[in-house]
Amino acid sequence: MLVNFLKTSVAGAALAFATPAFAVDLEFYFPVAVGGAAADTIEALTAEYAAAHPELNIEAIYAGSYTDASTKAVTAARGGNAPQLSVLLSTEMFTLIDEDLIEPFDLHLTEAEKSEWIDGFFPAFMQNSQTGGHTWGIPFQRSTPIMYWNKEAFAEAGLEPDVAPANWDELLTAATALTQKDDAGNVTQWGLRIPSAGFPYWLFQGLSTPAGAILANADGNETNFDDPKVVRALEFLVDLSKEHGVMAEGSIDWGATPKAFFEGESAIIWTSTGNLTNIRTNAPFEFGVGFLPADERFGAPTGGGNFYLFKDSTEEQKEAAVDFVQWISAPEQAAKWSIATGYVAPRADAWETEAMTAYAEEVPAALITRDHLEHAVAELSTYENARVTSFLNDALSAAIAGEKSAEEALKEAQAQAEAVLSAYR
Numbered sequence: 017m018l019v020n021f022l023k024t025s026v027a028g029a030a031l032a033f034a035t036p037a038f039a040v041d042l043e044f045y046f047p048v049a050v051g052g053a054a055a056d057t058i059e060a061l062t063a064e065y066a067a068a069h070p071e072l073n074i075e076a077i078y079a080g081s082y083t084d085a086s087t088k089a090v091t092a093a094r095g096g097n098a099p100q101l102s103v104l105l106s107t108e109m110f111t112l113i114d115e116d117l118i119e120p121f122d123l124h125l126t127e128a129e130k131s132e133w134i135d136g137f138f139p140a141f142m143q144n145s146q147t148g149g150h151t152w153g154i155p156f157q158r159s160t161p162i163m164y165w166n167k168e169a170f171a172e173a174g175l176e177p178d179v180a181p182a183n184w185d186e187l188l189t190a191a192t193a194l195t196q197k198d199d200a201g202n203v204t205q206w207g208l209r210i211p212s213a214g215f216p217y218w219l220f221q222g223l224s225t226p227a228g229a230i231l232a233n234a235d236g237n238e239t240n241f242d243d244p245k246v247v248r249a250l251e252f253l254v255d256l257s258k259e260h261g262v263m264a265e266g267s268i269d270w271g272a273t274p275k276a277f278f279e280g281e282s283a284i285i286w287t288s289t290g291n292l293t294n295i296r297t298n299a300p301f302e303f304g305v306g307f308l309p310a311d312e313r314f315g316a317p318t319g320g321g322n323f324y325l326f327k328d329s330t331e332e333q334k335e336a337a338v339d340f341v342q343w344i345s346a347p348e349q350a351a352k353w354s355i356a357t358g359y360v361a362p363r364a365d366a367w368e369t370e371a372m373t374a375y376a377e378e379v380p381a382a383l384i385t386r387d388h389l390e391h392a393v394a395e396l397s398t399y400e401n402a403r404v405t406s407f408l409n410d411a412l413s414a415a416i417a418g419e420k421s422a423e424e425a426l427k428e429a430q431a432q433a434e435a436v437l438s439a440y441r
Contacts, residue, residue, distance in 0.1 A: 040336045042074040044101035047085035047157075047321060053293060054157075057356040065343055072336055082321065089326070093117045098326040100337040106144035106322045107397035107405075109152050110236040114399055118324045120150035124338045133342055136363045140318050143394035147235065153322030154341050155362035156353075159290040160316045160388050161222045163309070167302040169194055169205065169283040180306030184226070184252060187284075187309040191262035194283040207262040209282035210253065214270025216412045217396050217405055218319055219286055222308040223249035225315030225393050231408070236398040237440035241408055242423075242430040249311075250415050250422035258418070266417065274298070288319065289385040292358030296379065305381035307388055314391040320359065351375070360385050398433075399440045407432040 048054045055078055062076050079085035082105050089102040090112075098117065112118045122130055134142075134151050141155035167177035173193040181187040191207030198204050211219050217231075224231060229245035232238065240246065257265040270287075277285045278298050286308065295303060308316045323341045325334060343349065347365045351372040354361035366372055367386060376382050398404045411425035420428075 039073050040332050043099045045079040045085045045089045045099050046076045046103050047082045053356050098328040100329045100333045102324050103321040107395050110399045111401050119327045120152050122151045138389050140389045140392035141362050158320040158362050159288045162289050163306045165284045165304045181309050183310045195262045206282045209285045211268050211270040211273050213267040217408045221317035226311040228312040231396045232398050237437045239433040242427045247423045290359045305384045317395040318392045319395050400436050404433045
């Protein structure tokens with residue numbers, strides 16, 4: 017597609033004007049601080065693509081956290097200096113559409129490419145990538161929350177170390193057995209750790225989804241925060257600390273969760289599939305990986321980032337950007353990315369590559385992260401997503417702190433969300 021066009025154009029220019037071949041400049045914002053496996057792998061992949069496409073200048077710009085990357089990309093776009101691509105949270109889709117900053121990838125694809133490329137991604141990831149009959153995001157840095165457990169702690173507590181708690185009752189039973197106290201009554205090991213600060217709504221969806229609730233509709237303009245099933249899920253979360261004493265009370269930090277696991281502070285944790293490589297590298301004990309426990313069903317939200325195509329670019333840049341995203345999301349590259357970082361390779365064909373097959377044999381837990389997608393739902397995403405999500409986060413915080421009942425907090429959050437979203441219906 018683009019490469020042939022460029023070769024033809026360059027050859028023609030050289031014959032007619034004897035001038036050097038022109039280049040297409042591409043840059044994309046990538047949500048990671050400088051350094052680490054993610055940055056190193058992106059740099060290596062970008063360099064590999066650039067070596068095969070000397071007519072392109074392509075640069076990955078490390079933009080910090082997802083919030084930082086989003087702020088920088090949106091600010092640049094509003095100022096008329098947008099990057100051609102950005103990896104931003106999949107939940108940004110409705111906001112970026114509403115601000116008229118991005119355009120669908122499928123506008124630049126043939127019907128065959130739509131079928132062969134777009135249809136190859138896991139359907140669960142496409143729930144936060146498509147709307148209105150178009151594909152606005154391409155899954156890349158994607159994940160779900162998942163459960164990790166300390167097998168040594170299980171064995172010491174008289175639990176079967178190779179068997180994960182399959183439902184809420186089994187989770188509570190295991191967490192009770194795993195919670196340890198010293199002679200003074202101080203907890204030395206918590207049975208369970210579900211973060212409630214950082215991405216509270218996301219981990220909470222690991223409870224509301226199994227409870228049978230969907231927090232928002234597919235059009236991003238209506239929420240169900242006060243659904244009795246959502247209330248039940250929040251009551252269960254609060255009771256883990258206040259009634260059952262198997263989890264620390266108050267706000268539980270997201271970022272410190274892997275460290276709490278490594279150091280034996282918590283025997284079961286919920287965190288991202290994207291932490292698999294980190295935990296494999298640093299856990300000083302054997303650990304298990306399993307689905308989040310079921311209630312009415314198994315289930316969890318998807319998460320992580322998509323590639324987005326910004327409108328404020330030349331047609332040549334857009335075509336080059338789409339070609340790059342097609343390449344970096346192809347099976348071999350997707351496998352490299354997943355193996356290096358622990359994020360879930362977002363296409364089924366990536367799991368059929370020689371590299372991924374060997375990795376799955378060495379790390380069977382990787383297959384759990386993939387198979388979890390069969391039960392996954394869209395991460396909470398709406399128009400004015402930051403505001404609407406903050407209403408739910410505030411409700412979770414108020415209930416966890418004991419300031420309001422779960423029902424009262426969620427009814428208030430639903431009223432706030434309705435006041436915002438009714439305009440989009």
